[in-house]
Amino acid sequence: MLLTLIQIEFMKLWRLNAVRISLVVMAIFPLIWAHAPGIIEKYGFYVISAYQVPGLALISSMDFILPFLIAIVSASLLGSESRHGTLPTMLLKPITRSQWLCSKLIVSGLFPFILLAFTLIFALLVAFPFGYGSFVGGTGVLGGDVVGVGEISAGTALFQILRAYMLAALSLVPISCMALLFTVLLGTGVSGALASVAVLIVMYSLDVIPWLERFLLTSHLDIYAQPYLGRLGLSLSSILLSAAVFAVIALLRFEKTDI
């Protein structure tokens, strides 16, 4: 049954305006980095490889727009049911509330991977004029910035980009779980999205408190650029733990909510 529900949730996902807007927005970043004429004047470097475009697109979107898009899409996934009034209709079927919310959690948790996979493929496609060979410089996502530390092979560059995109998507999963939790608590998608965005903005500001920093979701959003395995492990455990905590609270709360 869970598989059927996941299948249905994916079908609904593509109908969400928030998803369509996210795809358009995430297509803009690679286009800018691949074709904007003023990069040298503003940033002081030239884009010389197709592998730099997805790297730069990721760096420029991870700090701000991507977490917000993920929060809004996740909140919409549950919120659209309230808006259309279909939440009771679905729960009248022989499925448990946990199964139903689990399918939402799984699909919204997979959405960062889908969105970033789309961004990566689109970025590599629009960056074809720069070529896919080895180059002197860096991908921007793992040490050395775009200037790099010498020549980098095509394989290494692609590996760095894939690794960065996977880790970035993973770091966004707790945000999608948090947005679903807020939507469960507040009852509507708009409230859920608003609360999630507000919490993210507050978290960005709270990183000035050193002891609190490691507990903030926003502190782990740069995990994709983390070259040291030790710190990577800590961040990964923190990400997975917070995602699990948000998901469990959402499930427990949803089990006891009057529809």
Place this chain on the structure above:
Amino acid sequence: MIALKRKSPLNTGNKLKLPSGLKKKTKSESGSDVDTGQLDAGLNYSGSAISVDNVSKRYGLRPVIRDLNIKVKAGEVYALVGPNGSGKTTIIRLMTGLAFPSSGKVNLLGIDPIRDPKVKKHLGAVVEAPAAFYPYMTGRQNLKLHAKLIGNIGKERIAEVLDQVELSNAAERKVGVYSLGMRQRLGLAAAILAKPDILILDEPASGMDPLSLHLVHKVLQDSAKAGAAVFISTHHLDEVAEYCTKVGILEEGRLIDEVNLSQRRDRFRVVVDKKPEALAALKVLPFIKTVISEADSIVIDLASNDDLAKVSTVLSNAGVSILELSPDIFNLRAYYRERMNSNATIQTTNQNTGQNTGQNTSTDSETT
């Protein structure tokens, strides 16, 4: 034992597949417990397909439903009537497991729908008016989605229910462009998709034109005839009075009255030339349950409508001429108005004398 009366894709024969934990255990030859996996449905609920026992619901400190008891048996149509805000929709949400009772219990086929949602395989319900569907999908696609979640429902059955609610021509249109009445009919189609043993509908006739209204009532009657327990909330008193088995009158979360309409349908009014002789002759007949003498007529309550012919024979033998014999039509609308007014008077009196009005004043109107 009350067994489910009909076959459905989910209910084959008289066996109801029980959710885990509720399966009957029998002793094997070796004496150990054996899980039979299937069990007669009748063994698991005592007569009522829908059973609401002492249910109360509070939102914060505000009581919405107060100590409610409702039973609906297979084949019955129960209509809940009451003013807006009296708690009809809350009761339906409690019955379908969407809301949690503050106290008391709700059982469908003897199973708590919150504890074990698998029992909802046997439930068809619409809890909102108009029924809610995904507006970007067509009517047929929405029903396919419902069928997928219920399981074991083919394309033919979807086409059949669309035809039944006269939506075959609009099946490929997106629900977003459906009228209120069309949505209601699609809701009905979704509810009867699995030929459920229990049908619970919140204001199924809301927003319908007279023709569609007739269609809805026909579907409800057919479902009851096929053995389903039907529960509806409605404001259409005249229509429901024609075929409902029972009507519950709800006010401020309390069931203030319950009228057994099926018994009322066996009542006849006789006007005769010799009333005392007629009364004497009728009172001794075994197939007449009640004889009520009124100012200018006699009201008789027959055990069955088939016995009507015998009445004229008996009266004729007693030398009584029948001047008029007609069904004693129960005016639900008038009764409802009267009941609501009398309840309002009782409440005002109690408030003036400082008495508690929280008690259930439900009575069996058969004796009134």
